[in-house]
Amino acid sequence: MKTGNLFRKAAAAPHILWSVMFIVFPLLFVIYFAFTDSYGNFTFDNITGLSGYTNTFILSIGFALIATVVCILIGYPLAYFISKTAPSKQKILIVLLMLPMWINLLIRTYSLMSLLDNGGLINGMLSNLGLPKLKMVGTGGAVILGMIYDFLPYMVLPIYTTMTKLDQRYIEAARDLGCNNFQVLTKVIIPLTVPGIISGITMVFVPSISTFYISQKLGGGTFDLIGDTIERQFQNELTYNTGAAISLIMMILILISLAVMNKFADNDEDGGIIV
Amino acid sequence: MKNLSRFYIGLIFLLLFAPILVLVVFSFNTSGSTTHFAGLSLKWYFELFKDKVAIKALENSLFLAVFSSLIATLIGTFAALGIDRMRNKKIQGAIKTVTNIPMMNPDIVTGVSMMLFFVAVGGFLHFSNSLGRTSMLIAHVTFNLPYVILSVLPRFKQMDSHLSEAALDLGCTPAQTFFKVELPSLAPGIAAGLMLAFTLSLDDFVISHFVSSPDFVTLPLYVYNQTAHEVKYSMYALCTIIILTVLVLLLLINFANADSLKKLKGKKAKRAKKLAGRD
Numbered sequence: 001m002k003t004g005n006l007f008r009k010a011a012a013a014p015h016i017l018w019s020v021m022f023i024v025f026p027l028l029f030v031i032y033f034a035f036t037d038s039y040g041n042f043t044f045d046n047i048t049g050l051s052g053y054t055n056t057f058i059l060s061i062g063f064a065l066i067a068t069v070v071c072i073l074i075g076y077p078l079a080y081f082i083s084k085t086a087p088s089k090q091k092i093l094i095v096l097l098m099l100p101m102w103i104n105l106l107i108r109t110y111s112l113m114s115l116l117d118n119g120g121l122i123n124g125m126l127s128n129l130g131l132p133k134l135k136m137v138g139t140g141g142a143v144i145l146g147m148i149y150d151f152l153p154y155m156v157l158p159i160y161t162t163m164t165k166l167d168q169r170y171i172e173a174a175r176d177l178g179c180n181n182f183q184v185l186t187k188v189i190i191p192l193t194v195p196g197i198i199s200g201i202t203m204v205f206v207p208s209i210s211t212f213y214i215s216q217k218l219g220g221g222t223f224d225l226i227g228d229t230i231e232r233q234f235q236n237e238l239t240y241n242t243g244a245a246i247s248l249i250m251m252i253l254i255l256i257s258l259a260v261m262n263k264f265a266d267n268d269e270d271g272g273i274i275v
Numbered sequence: 276m277k278n279l280s281r282f283y284i285g286l287i288f289l290l291l292f293a294p295i296l297v298l299v300v301f302s303f304n305t306s307g308s309t310t311h312f313a314g315l316s317l318k319w320y321f322e323l324f325k326d327k328v329a330i331k332a333l334e335n336s337l338f339l340a341v342f343s344s345l346i347a348t349l350i351g352t353f354a355a356l357g358i359d360r361m362r363n364k365k366i367q368g369a370i371k372t373v374t375n376i377p378m379m380n381p382d383i384v385t386g387v388s389m390m391l392f393f394v395a396v397g398g399f400l401h402f403s404n405s406l407g408r409t410s411m412l413i414a415h416v417t418f419n420l421p422y423v424i425l426s427v428l429p430r431f432k433q434m435d436s437h438l439s440e441a442a443l444d445l446g447c448t449p450a451q452t453f454f455k456v457e458l459p460s461l462a463p464g465i466a467a468g469l470m471l472a473f474t475l476s477l478d479d480f481v482i483s484h485f486v487s488s489p490d491f492v493t494l495p496l497y498v499y500n501q502t503a504h505e506v507k508y509s510m511y512a513l514c515t516i517i518i519l520t521v522l523v524l525l526l527l528i529n530f531a532n533a534d535s536l537k538k539l540k541g542k543k544a545k546r547a548k549k550l551a552g553r554d
Contacts, residue, residue: 007449007450007453008356008357008360008361008449009357010357011353011354011356011357012353012354012356012357012358012361012370013357014350014353014354015350015351015353015354015357015370015374015420015424016354016370018350018416018417018420019370019373019374019420020373022389022392022413022414022416022417023373023374023376023377023417024373025392026385026388026389026391026392027376027388029388029391029392029395030384030387030388030391033391074287077283078283078284078287081280081283081284082284084280085280085284091529093284093288095525095526095529096288096292097288097291098525099521099522099525100291100292100295102474102478102521102524102525103295103517103518103521104478104480104495104498104517105478105480106480106495106498106499106502107295107298107498107514107517107518108294108295110298110498110502110510110514111294111295111297111298111514112294114294114297114298114301114309114506114511115293115294115297115309117309117506119308119309119310119506120309120310121297121301121309121310123310124308124309124310124311125310127310149290149291149294152287152291153291206379206381207381207382209381210381210382210383210384212383213480213499217502227381227383230383230387231383231484234387234390234485240391243387244387244391247383247384247387247388250381250384251380251381251384254379254380254381255379255380258379
């Protein structure tokens with residue numbers, strides 16, 4: 001059995017080595033750069049200097065929160081309705097829902113821009129009708145709409161998964177005990193699908209708060225989100241340290257909120273990953 | 276309720292697909308405009324195929340997708356084997372946590388961290404170019420690994436451990452047991468992991484944006500560069516090609532699944548009939 005154990009242990013070794021080299025070390029470099037200046041001297045300036053980016057953080061968190069809440073409000077009923085359709089139809093609807101997820105984010109954002117742009121389809125139709133053009137690209141609404149449009153399927157799918165796994169006997173029991181449809185929904189279905197909602201929230205909130213393409217395309221350069229700020233710092237070698245500091249703070253914020261949310265979702269295996 | 280449900284599902288799907296449909300339709304437009312459709316033409320497609328950078332980007336993307344998914348599947352499958360049998364739960368938990376970091380972290384942080392790492396290491400070793408093909412391959416393998424492990428690990432849990440014990444009792448070495456008994460029952464998980472890794476690699480933009488250099492451009496990076504300043508209709512054509520490819524692949528996968536499912540059901544039914552006949 002000894003050689004067996006050795007084989008088992010050696011099996012994970014390349015992966016462990018790889019993870020240390022290319023996951024742990026790079027993160028240590030982020031920490032190193034966050035606490036040094038461009039000459040490599042230790043400093044807290046990068047972190048304290050972040051107070052200048054307070055507005056960026058507030059704006060990003062605000063946009064991502066709005067997008068996440070709207071995704072829940074639109075996505076929850078959608079997941080519920082889909083789970084109530086006939087099984088053969090359900091399968092087609094889920095494939096349709098997954099289709100946008102397989103299309104690159106850049107393409108989806110770009111396609112939305114082709115609708116909302118000043119020379120885009122909606123404004124073209126408006127001017128054909130003799131109406132004034134609407135300025136959509138370059139507004140905060142367009143950025144939030146982009147986040148909702150890009151990430152809505154990621155909210156619907158985990159919620160749908162937990163709904164289909166729901167033990168139907170709970171619903172029958174609630175009915176037998178005198179609940180009406182609305183009560184069944186609020187007292188049984190919603191509480192039992194919280195794990196799905198939570199993985200949906202992480203899958204919408206994390207990419208929304210860290211995006212830069214959506215705000216570049218749909219914000220028309222007027223909105224500077226955390227992602228934009230980080231991306232800009234890494235175009236120039238002199239500002240790597242500031243960029244690392246912002247990345248570090250964002251990572252810590254996100255990891256803390258993930259940990260807090262996982263406390264609420266007691267099982268971590270539901271709908272966490274989408275294939 | 277039924278009508279409301281239908282209306283709601285229809286409306287959301289319409290909104291979800293409207294922009295994509297507009298993009299596809301206007302990629303065939305003669306005039307360079309998204310406001311009126313002047314006539315059918317393939318001129319944007321021809322313009323795209325004339326662009327050598329686009330063809331090179333496609334080659335690079337396929338190279339990365341093939342090799343990063345193969346390497347990640349190889350490392351990841353063995354990792355799952357090792358992690359599954361680990362006695363020390365603390366070490367097991369630590370490895371799982373580190374593995375999942377690229378999945379939990381925002382892509383931009385993963386990208387930035389790897390870029391800093393490659394630039395620093397490259398600078399230390401006096402490389403002329405620290406970013407490019409190699410850094411991209413390493414990065415893609417790294418973000419693919421957790422997905423491969425996540426697809427393969429549950430298969431180990433479902434596996435009947437008596438089978439491997441029997442193989443060992445019958446004189447197989449642990450390595451033989453793995454290749455002859457365990458690997459075949461892991462195959463569906465490995466295949467799923469491989470496919471997932473392949474598509475994730477093709478699709479990645481954010482991490483690639485940070486760890487690549489201008490002389491190694493993938494398709495998403497090409498789209499990004501091309502859409503940076505103005506609307507380009509050859510990009511509509513490229514996007515349409517990508518969308519249609521995805522659509523065909525997704526349909527194929529689903530038909531294949533439905534088919535194998537039917538066969539499986541057929542076999543089960545036959546077996547049930549046989550059993551019933553025997554009784």
